[in-house]
Each structure stands twice: as C-alpha cells, then as structure tokens.
Amino acid sequence: MDLKSSHSSPVLADSVPVSKSRLGLSNNLVPYSPPPTAYPPSLYLSIPRRKAITGKFDEVRESAWLDAMVASSPPRKKLNKDFGHESQDESDTAYCIWLMKFPSALSSFDQITSSANGKNIALFLDYDGTLSPIVDNPDLAVMSPAMRAAVHSVAKNFPTAIISGRSRDKVYEFVGLKELYYAGSHGMDIVGPVRECFSLDDHPNCIRSTDTQGNEVNLFQPANEFLPMIDEVFKSLVEITKGINGAKVENNKFCVSVHYRLVNEKSWSEVACCVENVLKGYPRLRLTHGRKVLEVRPVIDWNKGKAVEFLLESLGLSNSDDVLPIYVGDDRTDEDAFKVLREGNRGFGILVSSNPREETNAFYSLRDPCEVMSFLKSLVKWKKSTALRG
Numbered sequence: 060m061d062l063k064s065s066h067s068s069p070v071l072a073d074s075v076p077v078s079k080s081r082l083g084l085s086n087n088l089v090p091y092s093p094p095p096t097a098y099p100p101s102l103y104l105s106i107p108r109r110k111a112i113t114g115k116f117d118e119v120r121e122s123a124w125l126d127a128m129v130a131s132s133p134p135r136k137k138l139n140k141d142f143g144h145e146s147q148d149e150s151d152t153a154y155c156i157w158l159m160k161f162p163s164a165l166s167s168f169d170q171i172t173s174s175a176n177g178k179n180i181a182l183f184l185d186y187d188g189t190l191s192p193i194v195d196n197p198d199l200a201v202m203s204p205a206m207r208a209a210v211h212s213v214a215k216n217f218p219t220a221i222i223s224g225r226s227r228d229k230v231y232e233f234v235g236l237k238e239l240y241y242a243g244s245h246g247m248d249i250v251g252p253v254r255e256c257f258s259l260d261d262h263p264n265c266i267r268s269t270d271t272q273g274n275e276v277n278l279f280q281p282a283n284e285f286l287p288m289i290d291e292v293f294k295s296l297v298e299i300t301k302g303i304n305g306a307k308v309e310n311n312k313f314c315v316s317v318h319y320r321l322v323n324e325k326s327w328s329e330v331a332c333c334v335e336n337v338l339k340g341y342p343r344l345r346l347t348h349g350r351k352v353l354e355v356r357p358v359i360d361w362n363k364g365k366a367v368e369f370l371l372e373s374l375g376l377s378n379s380d381d382v383l384p385i386y387v388g389d390d391r392t393d394e395d396a397f398k399v400l401r402e403g404n405r406g407f408g409i410l411v412s413s414n415p416r417e418e419t420n421a422f423y424s425l426r427d428p429c430e431v432m433s434f435l436k437s438l439v440k441w442k443k444s445t446a447l448r449g
C-alpha cells in the first residue's frame with residue numbers, strides 16, 4: 060500500500076518510562092526506545108509497573124499469567140468414570156441453562172430482526188473461531204468455501220467488516236473477498252472507505268492511501284510508531300521459545316501472538332516465563348490472553364470496540380437511531396466490542412461458544428462457526444424478503 064501522506068500519530072502511550080535494561084537473550088537485541096512523545100498527559104494510558112521477575116518457572120507458576128493461561132483453556136468435558144467416554148448430559152444441561160441467559164441468535168432471530176426494523180444492519184465479524192473453526196496450526200485456519208459464500212452474500216446486503224487479531228493482510232489472504240472492510244491487529248490496522256462526511260482533520264492518525272486495486276482509502280494505524288518494536292519483540296520471542304516443543308510465534312504486524320495450543324501443559328509456565336522475560340524490557344507493550352495464545356500488543360487506548368466505533372463513523376453509520384450494529388465473535392478480545400454495543404445501547408454482541416462462559420457483554424450466542432453461517436444466511440434471506448415486501 061502506498062502511503063501518500065504522513066501525520067504524526069497521536070498514539071496513547073504508556074506513562075511508564077522505557078526501561079534501559081537489556082534483554083538477557085543470546086541474540087544481542089537492544090529494546091527499541093521510541094522518540095519521546097509530546098501528547099497531553101490525559102491521553103496517556105497508565106499501566107501498573109510489573110513486578111520484577113527472576114525468571115524461575117516456579118515464580119511464574121504463581122503469577123497471574125499462568126492462571127490466565129489455564130483459565131482460558133477450559134478442561135475437556137468430564138469423562139464418564141464407568142465407561143471412559145465423555146458424559147454429555149452434564150455439559151449439555153449447563154449449556155442449556157446458559158442459553159436461557161444468552162439465547163441462541165438463531166432461535167431469537169425474529170427478535171433480532173424486529174429490532175432492526177427501519178434500521179440498517181451493520182455487521183462486524185471476528186475471524187478465528189467465528190468464521191473458521193479453531194485448528195491446531197494457525198496457518199491452516201482457512202475458511203470453508205460455504206462460509207466464504209455466506210460472508211460474500213451478507214457483505215453484498217449489509218455493510219460488513221472483519222475485525223481480527225491477525226494481521227490485516229493475513230485475514231484478507233484467508234477471506235479473499237473485496238466486498239467487505241478489514242481491520243487487522245485487533246483493530247490497530249483499519250482500511251475504510253473515503254467519504255465526505257469523514258474528515259481526516261478529526262482523525263490525525265488516519266491518512267489517505269490506496270488499496271491493492273488502486274482505490275483511494277482511509278488507512279488508520281494508531282500504533283504505527285510501534286512497528287520496529289513489535290518486529291524486534293517478534294524476533295526475540297521466536298528465538299527464546301525455539302526450544303519449547305509446540306510453541307509458535309506469529310507476527311500480526313502491530314501485535315505478536317505466542318501460541319501454546321501444541322505445547323505440553325507442563326511447559327506452559329516455560330512459555331509464560333519466556334514471554335515475561337522478553338516483555339520486561341518493553342514497558343510500552345502489554346499482554347492479553349486469547350484461546351491458548353498470549354498476545355503482545357502496544358499500550359495504547361485502542362481495541363476492537365474502538366475499531367467498531369471508528370468503522371461506523373467512517374462508513375457514515377454512527378447515527379444510532381438508523382443503524383443496528385451486530386458483532387459476532389468468540390474471543391475475549393471481542394468483549395470490548397460487545398461492551399461498546401451494550402453500553403451504548405446500540406446493537407447486539409453475539410458470542411460464539413459451545414461452552415457456557417461466565418462473563419460476557421454479548422446479548423446472544425451461537426454454538427460454533429456452522430451456526431454463524433446459518434445466522435448469516437438467515438440475515439440475507441430476511442433482507443431479501445423485506446425488500447420484496449417493499
């Protein structure tokens with residue numbers, strides 16, 4: 060993508076000074092120290108200082124990191140002691156009870172569409188676990204042709220965007236559809252349309268650019284200044300985890316994922332320790348947890364919820380009276396988007412989960428990507444039938 064102009068990025072930076080300490084790594088990397096920023100203190104996100112760590116696995120074991128890794132990886136369904144196979148009953152009952160609180164978006168479809176009467180639906184979709192099933196190898200998380208057709212059809216009928224933790228290029232590679240908008244790196248990399256109602260003056264970190272087809276677009280990358288740092292951390296994480304069987308580090312451009320899905324649970328503390336050791340030299344980066352993945356990202360006041368608001372504005376859809384945004388996602392990072400919709404009383408979050416989740420800001424649920432596909436198809440069918448009725 061050719062960038063035609065450049066603005067300084069009003070990144071909401073971390074108030075903690077950049078540490079001068081070097082990493083205890085074999086590849087002699089020096090932590091990246093960005094130039095001092097001059098934004099008003101009110102724009103800075105403050106983060107608590109991390110406790111110094113010694114790097115011993117036992118200490119990491121006690122840390123909140125490992126707890127979160129375990130918590131984000133629920134145990135498999137209980138085994139039936141007598142027969143040695145899964146007992147469905149218990150988990151089915153728990154799921155049914157949970158469904159009373161977060162009803163299926165399929166069985167509540169009429170309720171959802173009646174809220175949409177007289178409004179335009181805007182659709183926001185997560186990628187992994189929502190449009191593609193979770194698989195062991197992140198490079199193989201392809202979308203089925205049937206799902207692609209459903210997304211294509213929905214995007215022709217409603218403004219649709221995919222907001223993913225992956226890099227924008229990678230999601231586009233998987234999805235391959237031009238009819239929708241893409242936000243990568245948890246919303247830190249957004250390409251939106253050029254519209255008169257959307258002034259770049261109001262968004263200093265948004266610039267005019269061109270997409271791969273040569274169309275003018277708005278490119279929003281609020282964490283631009285972190286690119287060299289993320290690149291450096293990616294290399295360090297690859298190096299430091301290379302001895303851990305099954306660990307995989309993925310460069311998502313403005314953030315880095317450290318996967319432990321294929322790591323023996325006994326070595327999870329080792330993964331946590333490696334990541335913590337690298338991050339201690341980078342106080343302007345923070346860690347979040349996904350599905351068997353540790354995600355390293357810049358400390359800026361930006362997330363998938365803010366990305367939804369930004370996209371609604373850039374699509375000219377921020378008037379909540381005319382628009383019903385619907386966000387479908389499966390991950391913790393999607394909660395920021397669910398929250399924005401719930402708190403603004405603007406639309407609905409739909410959580411994709413086949414297990415009851417204790418806390419969510421979603422209103423509805425869907426069991427898995429198959430149900431997501433049915434929901435998307437139903438939306439298109441409903442839109443066509445309302446168009447016929449005039």
Ligand SMILES: O=P(O)(O)OC[C@H]1O[C@H](O[C@H]2O[C@H](CO)[C@@H](O)[C@H](O)[C@H]2O)[C@H](O)[C@@H](O)[C@@H]1O
Pocket residue numbers: 185186187188192193194195196197200222223224225309311316318320349350351352354390392
């Ligand atoms: O926001 P998303 O589109 O949901 O991306 C979140 C992370 O998804 C990917 O990891 C997850 O899916 C993988 C493939 O199914 C799976 O192997 C992994 O365990 C999951 O955590 C992606 O690889 C990450 O980079 C994204 O941050």
